[in-house]
Amino acid sequence: xxxxxxxxxxxxxxxxxxxxxxxxxxxxxxxxxxxxxxxxxxxxxxxxxxxxxxxxxxxxxxxxxxxxxxxxxxxxxxxxxxxxxxxxxxxx
Amino acid sequence: xxxxxxxxxxxxxxxxxxxxxxxxxxxxxxxxxxxxxxxxxxxxxxxxxxxxxxxxxxxxxxxxxxxxxxxxxxxxxxxxxxxxxxxxxxxxxxxxxxxxxxxxxxxxxxxxxxxxxxxxxxxxxxxxxxxxxxxxxxxxxxxxxxxxxxxxxxxxxxxxxxxxxxxxxxxxxxxxxxxxxxxxxxxxxxxxxxxxxxxxxxxxxxxxxxxxxxxxxxxxxxxxxxxxxxxxxxxxxxxxxxxxxxxxxxxxxxxxxxxxxxxxxxxxxxxxxxxxxxxxxxxxxxxxxxxxxxxxxxxxxx
Numbered sequence: 529x530x531x532x533x534x535x536x537x538x539x540x541x542x543x544x545x546x547x548x549x550x551x552x553x554x555x556x557x558x559x560x561x562x563x564x565x566x567x568x569x570x571x572x573x574x575x576x577x578x579x580x581x582x583x584x585x586x587x588x589x590x591x592x593x594x595x596x597x598x599x600x601x602x603x604x605x606x607x608x609x610x611x612x613x614x615x616x617x618x619x620x
Numbered sequence: 621x622x623x624x625x626x627x628x629x630x631x632x633x634x635x636x637x638x639x640x641x642x643x644x645x646x647x648x649x650x651x652x653x654x655x656x657x658x659x660x661x662x663x664x665x666x667x668x669x670x671x672x673x674x675x676x677x678x679x680x681x682x683x684x685x686x687x688x689x690x691x692x693x694x695x696x697x698x699x700x701x702x703x704x705x706x707x708x709x710x711x712x713x714x715x716x717x718x719x720x721x722x723x724x725x726x727x728x729x730x731x732x733x734x735x736x737x738x739x740x741x742x743x744x745x746x747x748x749x750x751x752x753x754x755x756x757x758x759x760x761x762x763x764x765x766x767x768x769x770x771x772x773x774x775x776x777x778x779x780x781x782x783x784x785x786x787x788x789x790x791x792x793x794x795x796x797x798x799x800x801x802x803x804x805x806x807x808x809x810x811x812x813x814x815x816x817x818x819x820x821x822x823x824x825x826x827x828x829x830x831x832x833x834x835x836x837x838x839x840x841x842x843x844x845x846x847x848x849x850x851x852x853x854x855x856x857x858x859x860x861x862x863x864x865x866x867x868x869x870x871x872x873x874x875x876x877x878x879x880x881x882x883x884x885x886x887x888x889x890x891x892x893x894x895x896x897x898x899x900x901x902x903x904x905x906x907x908x909x910x911x912x913x914x915x916x917x918x919x920x921x922x
Contacts, residue, residue, distance in 0.1 A: 548728075557724070560727070570712065
C-alpha cells in the first residue's frame with residue numbers, strides 16, 4: 529500500500545500531474561480512504577507498466593487507452609479461463 | 621557469460637545512440653512481459669534487451685565494455701512483468717470494468733481538489749535531527765553548548781545538568797522552515813556525553829579515585845580535591861587506607877528541577893611516592909605494634 533507521494537518518489541519519471549490524469553481517466557484505479565489515495569501492489573505495477581509503455585516503447589498518451597483496454601480484455605479472458613479450470617497457456 | 625549486447629539489440633558496434641534506442645524500443649514493444657502473459661521466452665528476451673540497453677545507452681559503460689573493461693554481465697535488471705503477475709489473479713478484477721467516460725473523473729475530482737487545497741494550506745516544517753557531543757563536565761553541571769549546523773548556522777543549546785547519552789533535546793522552531801506560512805519544525809538534538817579520563821558517572825553520583833600520600837593516609841589531615849564543582853577541602857580521618865570511600869554529599873551531578881544533586885564518592889589510593897632513604901631506614905628498624913597479614917583473607921582464593 530502506497531500514497532501518491534511515495535509512488536512519485538519511487539518512479540523518478542513520474543510526475544504527480546500525469547498520475548492524476550491517469551486516475552481521472554481510469555487508467556489507474558487506486559482506493560480512496562479518508563481523503564487519501566491508497567495504491568495497492570497491482571496499481572503500483574500498473575503505473576510501472578504505463579511508464580514502460582510511455583518511456584521505453586514510446587506509446588503516446590492518445591494510444592495509451594487503446595493499449596490498456598486491449599490488455600485489460602486479455603487479462604480478463606485469462607482470469608476467466610482459469611476460473612473455468614483451464615490453463616491459458618496449455619496447448620489443446 | 622551473457623550475450624554480446626550488440627547482438628542482442630541487433631545493432632552494429634558503431635551504432636549511434638539513436639539507433640540503439642530505436643532497436644531497444646522495437647524489442648521492448650515486442651517482448652514486454654506484461655504484453656505477453658504466458659510466454660516465458662518473451663520475458664527472457666525482454667530482460668536481455670533491457671540489460672543490453674542499460675549497458676549501451678550509458679556512454680561511460682559502453683566505452684568500458686568496448687575497451688573490454690567490463691563484460692556484458694552484472695548489469696542492473698529492470699524489474700518488469702510485475703503487473704502481469706497481479707493481473708492474472710483476483711486483484712486484476714480492479715481493471716476489468718470498462719472505463720466509462722467521466723466516471724473516474726467524478727469519483728476523484730473532490731479528492732484532487734482537497735489535495736490541492738492541502739498543498740497550498742500552511743504546513744508545519746519538518747523536524748530536523750542533529751547529534752551533539754557534550755563534554756562530560758557539561759553534562760554533570762549543565763552548560764550551554766554550540767551546535768554547528770550543516771547550513772553554516774549555529775544553535776545555542778542549553779544542556780540541563782544530568783543529561784545522558786541518547787537523550788534528545790527539542791529546540792522549538794529550529795527545524796526545517798514551514799510551507800505557505802506554516803510554523804517551522806523543531807530541531808531534535810540527540811546528545812552523546814563524552815567520557816572523562818578520571819571521573820565515572822553512576823546515575824547521579826560520580827566516582828573518582830583520590831591519590832593520597834603515605835603520610836596523609838596514616839596521619840589524616842586536610843587535602844584539596846579538585847571536583848566538578850570546584851576545588852574542595854576534605855579532611856581525611858587518620859588511618860585512611862587504600863580503597864576507603866569518602867562520600868561528598870551533593871557534589872555529584874548538579875540538582876535540576878525537583879531532582880536533588882547526586883553525591884561524589886572518592887576512593888582513596890595510597891601512593892608511596894619516589895624512593896626515600898629516610899623512609900626506608902625507618903621501615904627497616906620498625907616493628908609494628910600489632911603485626912598483621914594483609915593477605916590473610918586471600919587463602920579462600922587458592
